[in-house]
Amino acid sequence: MTQLWNFGGGVHPPENKRQSNSRPIRAAGLPPELILPLQQHIGEPARCIVEPGQKVLKGDVIAQVGNGMGVPVHAPTSGRIERISLEHVPHPSGMSDTCVVLIPDGEERWGELVPHPEYRKLERDQVLALIRQAGIVGLGGAGFPTNIKLRPSVDRKVDTLILNGAECEPYITADDMTMREKADQVMTGLRIMAWLLRPERVVIGIEENKPEAIAAMRQAAEGSKTEIAIIPAKYPSGGEKQLIQILTGQEVPSGGIPADIGVMCQNIGTAVAVADAILQGKPLISRVITATGEALAEPGNFEVLIGTPASHLLACAGVDKQRLSRLVLGGPMMGYTLPSPGIPLIKTSNCVIAASASELPTPAPEQPCIRCGHCAEACPMELLPQQLFWHAKATEFEKAEHLNLFDCIECGACSYVCPSSIPLVQYYRFAKGEIRLQRAEQQKSDRARVRFEARQQRLDREQQEKDQRRKDRALAAVEAQEQKTADARTMVQNGTVADERAGKSALVEQALARKKAKAAAASAERAEPSTQSSEEAPLEALASTHAERIPAAEPVPSIEELEQQLSQAQAKLEKMQSMLEDARSGKAPNVDKLERAVDKNIERVRRAQRAIDDAQTTPQQA
Amino acid sequence: MWTSIIIAVGVLLGLAAVFGALLGFAAERFKVEGNPLVDQIDALLPQTQCGQCGFPGCRPYAEAINNGAAINKCPPGGEATINALADLLDVEPQPLDSEHGAAQAKRVAVIREDECIGCTKCIQACPVDAILGSAKHMHTVIESECTGCDLCVEPCPVDCIDMIVIEPDIHSWTWAPPVVKGAVPGEAPGSRLIATDSEAKTHEESLL
Numbered sequence: 001m002t003q004l005w006n007f008g009g010g011v012h013p014p015e016n017k018r019q020s021n022s023r024p025i026r027a028a029g030l031p032p033e034l035i036l037p038l039q040q041h042i043g044e045p046a047r048c049i050v051e052p053g054q055k056v057l058k059g060d061v062i063a064q065v066g067n068g069m070g071v072p073v074h075a076p077t078s079g080r081i082e083r084i085s086l087e088h089v090p091h092p093s094g095m096s097d098t099c100v101v102l103i104p105d106g107e108e109r110w111g112e113l114v115p116h117p118e119y120r121k122l123e124r125d126q127v128l129a130l131i132r133q134a135g136i137v138g139l140g141g142a143g144f145p146t147n148i149k150l151r152p153s154v155d156r157k158v159d160t161l162i163l164n165g166a167e168c169e170p171y172i173t174a175d176d177m178t179m180r181e182k183a184d185q186v187m188t189g190l191r192i193m194a195w196l197l198r199p200e201r202v203v204i205g206i207e208e209n210k211p212e213a214i215a216a217m218r219q220a221a222e223g224s225k226t227e228i229a230i231i232p233a234k235y236p237s238g239g240e241k242q243l244i245q246i247l248t249g250q251e252v253p254s255g256g257i258p259a260d261i262g263v264m265c266q267n268i269g270t271a272v273a274v275a276d277a278i279l280q281g282k283p284l285i286s287r288v289i290t291a292t293g294e295a296l297a298e299p300g301n302f303e304v305l306i307g308t309p310a311s312h313l314l315a316c317a318g319v320d321k322q323r324l325s326r327l328v329l330g331g332p333m334m335g336y337t338l339p340s341p342g343i344p345l346i347k348t349s350n351c352v353i354a355a356s357a358s359e360l361p362t363p364a365p366e367q368p369c370i371r372c373g374h375c376a377e378a379c380p381m382e383l384l385p386q387q388l389f390w391h392a393k394a395t396e397f398e399k400a401e402h403l404n405l406f407d408c409i410e411c412g413a414c415s416y417v418c419p420s421s422i423p424l425v426q427y428y429r430f431a432k433g434e435i436r437l438q439r440a441e442q443q444k445s446d447r448a449r450v451r452f453e454a455r456q457q458r459l460d461r462e463q464q465e466k467d468q469r470r471k472d473r474a475l476a477a478v479e480a481q482e483q484k485t486a487d488a489r490t491m492v493q494n495g496t497v498a499d500e501r502a503g504k505s506a507l508v509e510q511a512l513a514r515k516k517a518k519a520a521a522a523s524a525e526r527a528e529p530s531t532q533s534s535e536e537a538p539l540e541a542l543a544s545t546h547a548e549r550i551p552a553a554e555p556v557p558s559i560e561e562l563e564q565q566l567s568q569a570q571a572k573l574e575k576m577q578s579m580l581e582d583a584r585s586g587k588a589p590n591v592d593k594l595e596r597a598v599d600k601n602i603e604r605v606r607r608a609q610r611a612i613d614d615a616q617t618t619p620q621q622a
Numbered sequence: 623m624w625t626s627i628i629i630a631v632g633v634l635l636g637l638a639a640v641f642g643a644l645l646g647f648a649a650e651r652f653k654v655e656g657n658p659l660v661d662q663i664d665a666l667l668p669q670t671q672c673g674q675c676g677f678p679g680c681r682p683y684a685e686a687i688n689n690g691a692a693i694n695k696c697p698p699g700g701e702a703t704i705n706a707l708a709d710l711l712d713v714e715p716q717p718l719d720s721e722h723g724a725a726q727a728k729r730v731a732v733i734r735e736d737e738c739i740g741c742t743k744c745i746q747a748c749p750v751d752a753i754l755g756s757a758k759h760m761h762t763v764i765e766s767e768c769t770g771c772d773l774c775v776e777p778c779p780v781d782c783i784d785m786i787v788i789e790p791d792i793h794s795w796t797w798a799p800p801v802v803k804g805a806v807p808g809e810a811p812g813s814r815l816i817a818t819d820s821e822a823k824t825h826e827e828s829l830l
Contacts, residue, residue, distance in 0.1 A: 089792070091792055091795075092797070093792055093795040095791065095792040095795060096792070097792045366800070393799075423800045426797065426799070426800040427799065427800060429796075429797035430796070430797045430798060430799045430800070432796075432797075433796025433797045434796065436796065437794075437796055438702075441668070444669075444769075445667070445668050445669035445670075445769075446665075446669070447767070448668075448669035448670065448671065448750050448767070448769050449664070449669045449680070451750040451751055451752070451767060452669065452671050452679065452680075452749050452750050454751070455749065455750065455751050
């Protein structure tokens with residue numbers, strides 16, 4: 001006898017399972033059209049690879065895995081792709097998503113199937129790839145890709161593999177009937193998963209209210225090491241974390257996954273799908289769905305092709321449209337209302353309740369919380385539902401988060417026991433959604449900040465580079481000018497003038513020298529040669545003699561030319577001064593250099609001015 | 623008598639010197655670079671860099687708030703940002719200053735591409751480099767990076783940029799808060815289903 005533990009809280013809602021588990025699983029058959037959403041799993045939507053009008057065979061891939069996590073979608077039967085469009089999908093929002101619509105041709109012609117009965121001879125990764133290619137996701141409701149779940153990271157060795165046959169939610173009997181009728185397939189699928197994971201312990205947890213299923217599984221597991229654990233009926237014992245606690249006594253850490261404590265939970269339906277995929281090569285194109293509720297004449301379980309509209313399933317079960325007041329997908333505790341019966345059933349749908357008005361009446365209006373504390377007693381996660389409710393209602397999401405809001409499994413036990421009919425879980429879902437939204441926004445704003453700062457940096461850098469280039473250019477120009485002047489001087493001294501511009505500046509120099517010489521001569525003439533000027537005079541005289549040696553062929557600059565030079569020099573000076581100011585305000589390291597350059601330019605302007613004056617006063621030498 | 627007083631004074635002086643030195647060392651050694659409060663404020667702002675607050679970006683506004691500016695000048699952040707800032711700075715939350723604009727639904731810029739003349743003016747205006755294109759070639763907005771700041775709309779010479787309100791789709795949808803009593807009886811699909819089974823208990827019991 002397997003040792004069992006208990007989890008805190010839990011409720012005992014009326015089971016309502018008898019209606020649907022008294023008939024064997026029937027085939028729902030071919031509906032007039034199949035609507036296949038591209039996203040039936042957690043992760044990225046699959047990428048459609050068919051076109052409208054294309055013929056497909058049963059089991060053909062119609063949408064392949066896109067970027068990131070996901071599984072392919074297959075054609076549930078042979079037929080023609082009618083359209084690829086936005087259709088209503090089973091989602092609590094009642095919104096639309098991209099779907100492939102397939103019109104069956106009624107031939108049910110299979111594409112090529114590749115069975116792998118000798119899977120043990122394959123690599124484990126190959127088997128995982130087969131599971132992924134078969135489009136298998138967790139059929140319990142979350143729709144997590146099974147191949148990813150079956151490949152835990154190296155540091156997380158799975159030593160306990162649990163097959164979840166608890167099915168604790170009222171009304172639903174899909175797993176119950178699957179275990180009764182397909183016990184061998186369940187065991188095969190479990191063996192494949194056990195072979196992949198190599199756990200030390202394999203347990204099938206079944207609630208005590210399913211004696212037929214227990215008997216069938218016992219018989220199928222005969223001779224194997226697989227334990228069949230019969231657990232007390234209590235909602236939500238089929239919750240992954242609760243079942244793990246019941247069977248191992250361990251709690252999954254907050255925010256963690258079962259693999260963190262070396263446990264993995266798989267669904268009954270998933271095991272069947274894995275067995276079909278490996279041994280027969282069949283992709284996941286159908287599943288067992290419970291159709292129940294008082295509005296149905298023949299409630300029961302059906303083998304339903306993925307994408308079958310709920311209305312087709314209801315018709316199979318003999319729906320009385322007069323009595324139907326509410327259509328619910330999933331169980332009464334965790335399901336949601338379907339806005340219309342045309343919505344397709346997908347890989348994660350396990351139950352459709354066609355409820356009459358008396359079965360699921362409009363809930364009583366919400367009353368104020370009386371702090372009775374029943375919710376805290378019922379909570380299987382041992383949270384404080386009433387505190388969470390206050391904070392969620394007051395939109396103090398941070399405080400709710402501090403009270404471990406994200407550990408809430410949304411089982412609805414608190415809402416079930418609330419004497420004030422407060423829709424507690426709705427508040428938690430709302431708070432969770434808002435927090436996720438805020439996080440997403442925070443991420444986006446962080447990214448925007450990074451981009452904004454990167455842009456600012458780039459602009460600053462560009463501006464600096466531009467400034468630097470301008471300064472470099474100015475410096476180069478100044479140096480070139482100096483070089484030119486020096487060249488001209490040497491040329492004047494050597495008596496050779498290479499080019500016109502150098503010649504011009506040489507002429508200016510020449511004129512200057514002449515004037516100086518003249519002035520010196522005049523002063524010498526006027527007064528007796530004094531001792532002070534005697535030192536300068538010979539030098540200037542020398543310079544003037546040098547200057548007079550310039551070839552006469554070179555034309556003497558006209559006044560206009562000199563004026564032009566003056567205005568050029570002035571413009572340059574102004575430019576240099578503004579650059580100097582820039583450099584000073586920007587505290588650039590080359591301020592002193594620029595200052596020197598400006599002084600030089602001032603000198604140059606002065607010289608040019610003098611040259612003009614000189615040219616105007618002295619008669620032209622022809 | 624005097625010796626004991628001198629000893630006491632000496633001991634106290636010694637202690638003062640030691641702790642003074644310790645504090646001085648700690649002040650130097652563990653000095654915080656920059657102003658951490660500005661960073662915290664900046665982290666709460668929505669980073670649209672739209673300038674609606676009157677400051678050239680979110681960081682300058684964060685600095686201004688740190689220096690005493692009002693916290694209610696950020697329309698893109700809306701009430702949530704004001705409350706978060708009030709929480710951080712321990713001041714009373716104020717209603718949004720309408721002078722700086724009203725809170726709007728999240729929007730994204732979309733260029734009508736056949737009308738774009740490729741002038742690059744919007745590219746230069748975008749504070750987060752979310753517009754792609756080059757001179758005389760069509761530009762386009764990288765939707766995932768657009769903050770909806772509006773700054774690209776005004777410079778466009780041919781008015782080919784639209785600000786589109788982001789409609790919630792199936793991937794961004796979240797649960798609405800429960801309908802409080804007194805509100806319309808017609809419920810949103812899916813709301814109030816959990817545990818409605820409890821009301822049906824009497825019915826089930828009558829079945830048994």
